[in-house]
Amino acid sequence: MDSATAREQALDAAEKLFYGRGIQSVGMDDIRGASGVSLKRLYQLFPAKEQLVEAYLERRDVRWRGQLAAHVERQADPERRILTVFDWLEEWFGETDFRGCAWINSYGELGARSERVADQVRAHKRAFHDYLASLVAGAGLPETLTGQLFLLAEGAMVTAGITGSTRPAAQAREAVRSLLAAR
Amino acid sequence: MDSATAREQALDAAEKLFYGRGIQSVGMDDIRGASGVSLKRLYQLFPAKEQLVEAYLERRDVRWRGQLAAHVERQADPERRILTVFDWLEEWFGETDFRGCAWINSYGELGARSERVADQVRAHKRAFHDYLASLVAGAGLPETLTGQLFLLAEGAMVTAGITGSTRPAAQAREAVRSLLAAR
DNA sequence: ACGGTAGGAGAACGCTCGTTCTCAAGTCAA
DNA sequence: TTGACTTGAGAACGAGCGTTCTCCTACCGT
Numbered sequence: 087m088d089s090a091t092a093r094e095q096a097l098d099a100a101e102k103l104f105y106g107r108g109i110q111s112v113g114m115d116d117i118r119g120a121s122g123v124s125l126k127r128l129y130q131l132f133p134a135k136e137q138l139v140e141a142y143l144e145r146r147d148v149r150w151r152g153q154l155a156a157h158v159e160r161q162a163d164p165e166r167r168i169l170t171v172f173d174w175l176e177e178w179f180g181e182t183d184f185r186g187c188a189w190i191n192s193y194g195e196l197g198a199r200s201e202r203v204a205d206q207v208r209a210h211k212r213a214f215h216d217y218l219a220s221l222v223a224g225a226g227l228p229e230t231l232t233g234q235l236f237l238l239a240e241g242a243m244v245t246a247g248i249t250g251s252t253r254p255a256a257q258a259r260e261a262v263r264s265l266l267a268a269r
Numbered sequence: 270m271d272s273a274t275a276r277e278q279a280l281d282a283a284e285k286l287f288y289g290r291g292i293q294s295v296g297m298d299d300i301r302g303a304s305g306v307s308l309k310r311l312y313q314l315f316p317a318k319e320q321l322v323e324a325y326l327e328r329r330d331v332r333w334r335g336q337l338a339a340h341v342e343r344q345a346d347p348e349r350r351i352l353t354v355f356d357w358l359e360e361w362f363g364e365t366d367f368r369g370c371a372w373i374n375s376y377g378e379l380g381a382r383s384e385r386v387a388d389q390v391r392a393h394k395r396a397f398h399d400y401l402a403s404l405v406a407g408a409g410l411p412e413t414l415t416g417q418l419f420l421l422a423e424g425a426m427v428t429a430g431i432t433g434s435t436r437p438a439a440q441a442r443e444a445v446r447s448l449l450a451a452r
Numbered sequence: 453a454c455g456g457t458a459g460g461a462g463a464a465c466g467c468t469c470g471t472t473c474t475c476a477a478g479t480c481a482a
Numbered sequence: 483t484t485g486a487c488t489t490g491a492g493a494a495c496g497a498g499c500g501t502t503c504t505c506c507t508a509c510c511g512t
Contacts, residue, residue, distance in 0.1 A: 108381045110293055113469055124490050125471085135470065185381065193431055194377020198291045198368065207431055234444040237424030237437055238417075244427050245420060248376055248390055254420060261417035265444060268451045296499055307460050308501085318500065 087123075093131050095121045100142045105188050109139055109195055139192075140202060146188055147210045151217065164225035165266060168235065169259055171218070175239065176255035179246040186247020190240075214239075227269065234265060270306075276314050278304045283325045288371050292322055292378055322375075323385060329371055330393045334400065347408035348449060351418065352442055354401070358422065359438035362429040369430020373423075397422075410452065417448060 087095075099121035103112040114135055118125050132138040157174040161167045178184060185191070189207040196203040218239070219232040238261050242254035270278075282304035286295040297318055301308050315321040340357040344350045361367060368374070372390040379386040401422070402415040421444050425437035 106381070108378065110378075111382050114471080115469075125492085126488095126490065129471070186377075190373065190427055190431075191377035191380075194369075194374035195291070195293075197374075197431070198289070199294050204431075211428070211431055230440075230443065233437070233440040234421075234447075237421050237428060237441050237444065239424070240427050241420030241422070241424030244373055244423050245394070248373075248380070248387075248394055254416070257413075257416040258420050260413065261420065261444070261448060264417075264448055264451045268447045297501080298499075308462085309459070312501070 089131070092123045092127050096123045096128055096131060096138070097141060097145055099123075100138055101146060104139065104142055105146075105191075106183060106185060109192060114138075136200065136202065139196075139200075140206060143189065143192060143203070143206045143210070147206075147213070150188075151213060155217070158221070164221070165227075168218075168221050168225060168227075168266070169262060171221070171235075171239065172242070172255050172259035172262060175242055175246075175258070176252050179242075179252040179255055184246070184250075187240075187243040190244055190247070211240075227266070231265060231269075235262060238262060272314070275306045275310055279306045279311055279314060279321070280324060280328055282306075283321055284329060285366075287322065287325055288329075288374075289366060289368060292375060297321075319383065319385065322379075322383075323389060326372065326375060326386070326389045326393070330389075330396070333371075334396060338400070341404070347404070348410075351401075351404050351408060351410075351449070352445060354404070354418075354422065355425070355438050355442035355445060358425055358429075358441070359435050362425075362435040362438055367429070367433075370423075370426040373427055373430070394423075410449070414448060414452075418445060421445060 096117060099117050100112075103116055103120060114125065114128060117123075117138070118128060121128075123131075128138070132141060154171065154174055158167050158170050161170045189210045192203055193207045197207065198204075215232065215236050218235050219229070222229065222232045222235070238258040242258040245254040246252060279300060282300050283295075286299055286303060297308065297311060300306075300321070301311060304311075306314075311321070315324065337354065337357055341350050341353050344353045372393045375386055376390045380390065398415065398419050401418050402412065405412065405415045405418070421441040425441040428437040429435060
């Protein structure tokens with residue numbers, strides 16, 4: 087097994103376990119067991135657990151935002167695009183292994199102790215916020231809407247994570263519809 | 270020192286440390302050091318750490334909702350009351366030791382491992398949701414508004430916690446104003 | 453004064469887990 | 483074939499921490 091695939095397998099296992107059970111309750115030995123990558127190899131690729139955590143969050147960030155953007159881009163109408171964000175959230179919330187927002191959860195777990203993780207969470211949220219801002223600008227809507235959409239999306243993510251329901255997505259989408267109509 | 274005050278001091282220390290640094294990174298010995306309550310006494314009062322965590326979350330829940338209600342009740346106008354919720358959030362976000370919502374953070378940390386903690390978080394959020402529902406009903410507004418207010422409040426809490434800014438409260442309040450005006 | 457109880461300080465125990473080490477097996481160039 | 487190198491399996495190490503235990507001191511009723 088070459089380095090690149092070992093790295094991918096390690097990250098696949100890390101993502102599944104960290105996201106599903108929390109970061110602190112998953113040991114490096116669990117990662118080894120789930121990935122088939124030996125401890126020695128793991129520590130060659132990621133000299134400490136924290137770096138594996140960072141790599142996990144970063145890879146997931148790229149994928150998460152990529153999938154959202156791919157879904158939204160299927161819509162041509164600029165105003166529809168905004169609503170489609172919440173359709174995508176609803177699909178995500180419905181996945182069987184959905185357990186809330188990985189970054190919000192990581193922040194709750196490690197935000198107070200690891201400045202690197204806290205920075206990554208802030209960067210991810212800023213990127214999501216900026217993406218919403220681009221959709222708002224693309225629809226010719228006032229900037230002030232961006233923060234409101236963002237809060238509704240964040241509230242939906244955290245609530246869906248805690249309750250296990252997909253309903254917050256629909257509620258947020260209805261709120262967005264009202265906000266759009268009010269203009 | 271009698272049992273009741275030892276219990277209060279233990280809970281005071283637990284709340285300060287658990288909320289400020291996260292639950293898992295605070296040891297029972299830290300609680301002893303901060304409270305002045307000996308380990309023996311601590312384990313008489315709370316036979317295991319998990320029960321101290323539960324007592325911390327429960328006491329904070331009662332206080333948090335009590336303070337919110339006390340603040341809101343100073344407003345007579347039913348519609349103003351709804352907006353006042355977000356004024357109170359803004360004050361809370363501005364406290365120097367504010368570090369996000371204790372329940373959202375606890376859920377991120379322990380939700381996957383402790384069913385008791387997860388239940389307490391869900392109960393707290395349900396109680397907050399029901400309180401908002403009572404305000405909405407008191408103002409004669411449609412029920413569907415409740416979930417939207419709730420999502421805005423949750424989004425504001427989580428965003429203020431991550432960014433350290435009070436701004437999400439004002440943004441959420443503006444969104445609520447729009448939603449109220451749209452009726 | 454004195455025996456008994458409670459409480460405190462902190463050592464001790466046992467487990468988990470991040471990280472490193474050992475050792476044997478496999479690989480490849482010469 | 484040989485010898486240097488890499489790798490994997492898993493033991494070992496060391497720290498942190500939840501929990502319990504030991505021992506000593508202080509206080510209480512008689």
